[in-house]
Amino acid sequence: MSATLVPSDVTAATAAHDGLNLPSRADVRAAIPSDCFERSTARSFASLSLSLTVVGALVASAAAFLPLSWAWTPVWIAYAIATGTAATGLWVVAHECGHGAFSRHGWLQNTVGYVLHTALLVPYFSWQRSHAVHHARTNHLDEGETHVPRRADRTNGQTTLAFRSRIGGAAYAALTITKALLLGWPAYLLAGATGGPSRGRTNHFWPVRPFASDLFPRRWHARVWASTAGVAVVLAALVAAAAHFGPGAVLALYVGPYLVVNAWLVGYTWLQHTDVDIPHFAEGEWSWLLGAFQTVDRPYPRIVDVLHHRIGTTHVLHHIDHRIPHYHARRATAALRREFPEWYRFDPTPTAAALWRVGRDCVAVRDGGAGWRFTLD
Numbered sequence: 001m002s003a004t005l006v007p008s009d010v011t012a013a014t015a016a017h018d019g020l021n022l023p024s025r026a027d028v029r030a031a032i033p034s035d036c037f038e039r040s041t042a043r044s045f046a047s048l049s050l051s052l053t054v055v056g057a058l059v060a061s062a063a064a065f066l067p068l069s070w071a072w073t074p075v076w077i078a079y080a081i082a083t084g085t086a087a088t089g090l091w092v093v094a095h096e097c098g099h100g101a102f103s104r105h106g107w108l109q110n111t112v113g114y115v116l117h118t119a120l121l122v123p124y125f126s127w128q129r130s131h132a133v134h135h136a137r138t139n140h141l142d143e144g145e146t147h148v149p150r151r152a153d154r155t156n157g158q159t160t161l162a163f164r165s166r167i168g169g170a171a172y173a174a175l176t177i178t179k180a181l182l183l184g185w186p187a188y189l190l191a192g193a194t195g196g197p198s199r200g201r202t203n204h205f206w207p208v209r210p211f212a213s214d215l216f217p218r219r220w221h222a223r224v225w226a227s228t229a230g231v232a233v234v235l236a237a238l239v240a241a242a243a244h245f246g247p248g249a250v251l252a253l254y255v256g257p258y259l260v261v262n263a264w265l266v267g268y269t270w271l272q273h274t275d276v277d278i279p280h281f282a283e284g285e286w287s288w289l290l291g292a293f294q295t296v297d298r299p300y301p302r303i304v305d306v307l308h309h310r311i312g313t314t315h316v317l318h319h320i321d322h323r324i325p326h327y328h329a330r331r332a333t334a335a336l337r338r339e340f341p342e343w344y345r346f347d348p349t350p351t352a353a354a355l356w357r358v359g360r361d362c363v364a365v366r367d368g369g370a371g372w373r374f375t376l377d
Contacts, residue, residue: 023340025289028320031339036328041103043327044096047309048112051089054307058083059253068248076252084260085307090116091261092309092326098128099322114227118234120261123189123227126204129220138291138319139273141280141365141372142198145215146188147270149280150364152375157364161376164363173360180270180359181263205231264308271298271354272315275347276361279371292319296345297333298354312351316344 062079066072096102097113110124117124134145141148150157164172187193192202192215199213207216207224216224242250278294293316300312311318314329317336324332337344347354365372 022287022289022293022343028289028336028340032317032321032324032332032335036324036332036335037321038328039101039104039323039325040327041105041108044093044102044109044325047327048090048093048116051086051093051307051309054086055083055090058086063249063253066252068246068252076256079252080256080260084257085264085304087120087257087261088264089307089309091120091122091265092311094120094122094124095131095311096309096326098124098131101323101325114230118227118230120258121231121234123204123224123231125220125223125227126207126216127189127227129223130202130204130215133215135292135319135322136288137196137286138288139278139280139294140196140286140291141282142196143283144196144280145199147194147274148196149274149362149372149374151372152364152366152377161364164376169360172363173356177355177359180266182259184266184270185262267351267355268308268312268315270358271351272296272312274358274362275354276357276374278345279368279373280365281371282367285371292316293343293345295319296347298347298349298351300351316346 058079062076062083066075066079093102094113094116097109097116100106100109102109102112113128114124117127130145133143137143137145141151150160152158152161167175184193188195189204192199192211195202195215199215201211202213202215203211204224205228207221238250238254241254272295275296278296280294281290295316295318297313297316300308305313309326310329311326314326314333317324317329317333320336321332337346349357361376362374363376364374366375
């Protein structure tokens with residue numbers, strides 16, 4: 001990586017304050033050109049239109065020309081990969097709506113975000129809230145939200161380390177990656193999988209007992225229920241479509257791409273905040289900016305980067321200030337890299353190789369005196 005965040009001879013707490021001259025939040029934001037914070041509704045809709053056009057063309061072409069037969073399974077798999085990859089751009093636009101970066105008009109961006117996320121079976125307001133917690137507690141060992149690692153000094157970490165040792169690194173990587181990409185997103189929405197241990201079980205559709213927690217305070221309950229209602233309507237529409245056109249049509253046209261979208265989402269989030277040299281911090285060590293700078297940008301293929309509105313190549317900047325729209329993100333990222341080279345993280349490892357490394361070696365963390373780092377023993 002271009003920067004090793006915390007050297008082993010200082011504590012994370014020292015690094016957070018004096019040891020490595022961690023800049024202030026104001027200093028980092030001041031380094032970003034002021035016009036990067038400007039939101040253009042027209043430009044945001046242009047990005048939305050790009051994603052809608054590509055997804056619409058793929059779905060319409062498949063519905064019109066691809067036979068629903070087992071002989072065409074390889075083509076349908078290719079369709080699912082292509083359409084799911086393109087539809088991830090819609091997911092990213094909705095994500096930007098949830099952050100307030102789509103438009104200056106709150107009602108407009110919430111409407112767009114709600115429609116897009118709901119169509120992808122994402123509870124918009126629920127995830128808006130949990131994702132805000134993720135940004136507020138990035139790489140916090142206890143209060144983080146999503147991909148919080150197991151601890152090697154606790155039972156679940158010890159059990160997982162022993163399991164990896166028993167089956168071997170390659171088998172463990174294959175199993176872990178498959179499970180995460182296929183089941184990770186619904187497991188997170190339904191049970192808070194990979195959420196911080198301080199939060200307990202959570203559910204993005206049901207904000208009360210037995211899932212009651214501080215993730216969804218009472219003032220958020222109405223919005224959570226609205227999100228749940230929207231997803232229920234889409235599920236009902238899919239059942240109706242299956243009854244009318246046949247289950248095979250719905251599975252081929254919608255479910256296949258849906259699974260690919262989920263895989264992209266989990267893969268992005270996992271790789272943005274996890275690697276063998278990225279620490280997590282306990283209370284007393286952690287600070288907001290120290291946590292935000294644990295984010296890592298990666299070299300996604302250009303076509304993917306365009307389709308996904310640069311969510312993977314400019315994510316450090318996104319954690320520094322999520323109000324910056326994606327169409328300003330590259331220039332703002334360049335400013336961060338220029339002004340804070342010792343803190344900005346970029347890993348040139350091809351993303352497939354990085355995913356394999358993370359799935360194989362990022363098992364559990366142990367206190368190393370400079371944050372909690374991944375260990376295999």
